[in-house]
Amino acid sequence: MQHLKPAKTLALASACVAALWSGAALADPDLSADLMIDGELHIVTQAPADDIVPNLPARYSGWLFRDPATRDMQADDFENPAMLAVDSGAELWETADGTAGQSCQDCHDDAEESMAGVRARMPHVNADGELWSMENYVNNCRTERMGAEAWRWSGGEMTSMTAFISMQSRGMPVAVQIDGPAAPYWEQGRDMYYTRYGQLELSCSSCHEESTGMMIRADHLSQGQISGFPTYRLKNAGIVSIHNRFRGCIRDTRAETFAEGSEEFRALELYVASRGMGLDVEGVSVRP
Amino acid sequence: MTEVRPRIRLPRSASAGDSIVVKTLINHDMESGQRRNSAGETIPRQIINRFTCEFNGVMVLDAALEPAISANPYMEFEAVVPESGDFVFTWYDDNGEVYTATETFEVS
Numbered sequence: 419m420q421h422l423k424p425a426k427t428l429a430l431a432s433a434c435v436a437a438l439w440s441g442a443a444l445a446d447p448d449l450s451a452d453l454m455i456d457g458e459l460h461i462v463t464q465a466p467a468d469d470i471v472p473n474l475p476a477r478y479s480g481w482l483f484r485d486p487a488t489r490d491m492q493a494d495d496f497e498n499p500a501m502l503a504v505d506s507g508a509e510l511w512e513t514a515d516g517t518a519g520q521s522c523q524d525c526h527d528d529a530e531e532s533m534a535g536v537r538a539r540m541p542h543v544n545a546d547g548e549l550w551s552m553e554n555y556v557n558n559c560r561t562e563r564m565g566a567e568a569w570r571w572s573g574g575e576m577t578s579m580t581a582f583i584s585m586q587s588r589g590m591p592v593a594v595q596i597d598g599p600a601a602p603y604w605e606q607g608r609d610m611y612y613t614r615y616g617q618l619e620l621s622c623s624s625c626h627e628e629s630t631g632m633m634i635r636a637d638h639l640s641q642g643q644i645s646g647f648p649t650y651r652l653k654n655a656g657i658v659s660i661h662n663r664f665r666g667c668i669r670d671t672r673a674e675t676f677a678e679g680s681e682e683f684r685a686l687e688l689y690v691a692s693r694g695m696g697l698d699v700e701g702v703s704v705r706p
Numbered sequence: 707m708t709e710v711r712p713r714i715r716l717p718r719s720a721s722a723g724d725s726i727v728v729k730t731l732i733n734h735d736m737e738s739g740q741r742r743n744s745a746g747e748t749i750p751r752q753i754i755n756r757f758t759c760e761f762n763g764v765m766v767l768d769a770a771l772e773p774a775i776s777a778n779p780y781m782e783f784e785a786v787v788p789e790s791g792d793f794v795f796t797w798y799d800d801n802g803e804v805y806t807a808t809e810t811f812e813v814s
Binding site (some may be wrong): 496497502656 | 713731733776778780
């Protein structure tokens with residue numbers, strides 16, 4: 419994994435080895451980059467590895483793998499196009515919907531307080547022992563308390579709402595529960611992470627552990643951290659949910675994918691989230 | 707499409723005669739007219755085709771936008787502010803709608 423070290427610390431011999439991998443970008447991840455939002459809020463993008471990620475040298479946010487222009491876009495809330503979704507989410511938060519005539523705000527009050535830290539703890543095992551993603555909690559409120567229709571997992575309303583809720587945890591470290599009732603889900607997710615899927619027989623690990631920092635087509639392979647989700651993807655010109663991204667990855671292995679919101683993806687979300695423990699929630703990130 | 711919501715950012719302060727950086731962002735699909743829907747029919751073009759910025763009635767910028775511009779067009783440019791006054795920003799939509807935003811700027 420010589421290519422993961424900063425270029426300046428590379429010995430000559432290992433630099434030659436790295437150069438043999440065609441497409442290996444020596445600058446990835448750019449460990450000298452520092453994410454400061456609007457010159458005020460510092461976001462932790464590097465965290466030490468532990469038993470959860472024995473194969474990583476350290477935990478690196480996907481932000482460190484992006485080019486300077488994309489990184490700058492996220493460092494300025496005005497230029498960050500995801501803030502458009504956050505604005506619509508804020509509006510949905512206070513808009514009454516459904517037969518009960520209630521809005522999110524009527525029960526949860528000021529999101530800045532009530533939703534602080536929620537993103538950092540997701541997904542979470544609910545009172546019935548089921549692992550739920552943020553989308554499940556939102557839809558449960560809508561169908562059970564508001565008498566409203568459930569939103570589509572990756573539909574515009576849902577991604578705006580998760581973007582708005584995630585913003586309230588920006589700058590808080592990812593801290594998902596992986597023991598107790600969450601343990602079997604976490605183990606299921608870990609097994610999926612190391613299972614090779616599809617005609618290309620690729621596991622998550624094949625790209626995001628073994629090949630981090632190398633090129634995949636015209637893009638750079640990150641560690642596949644989800645601390646920045648939901649994220650504004652420039653190629654989609656819109657917000658992408660975690661499960662949407664999982665589906666895209668599995669599709670690219672030429673496999674039939676799991677459905678968004680499926681038990682499999684929720685378990686994988688928990689495991690991947692735990693791989694990012696210690697990294698800060700980025701609220702809404704920008705990725706290519 | 708969701709409601710169009712222009713966003714403007716001006717610096718906090720500047721002296722009379724200074725050149726300031728103006729940033730604007732508007733949420734818009736910028737449908738190019740080149741795409742087809744699942745039934746194979748062409749999705750009609752609908753873009754912001756013109757953007758203007760005026761300061762106290764004087765035209766600062768008048769831009770023609772083309773279909774290759776991405777969704778949620780972001781504009782950043784410089785403007786000289788000779789005095790305090792109002793910036794008026796206008797976006798012209800293909801469907802005939804016009805979106806405007808006004809921002810007052812005080813020189814120190």
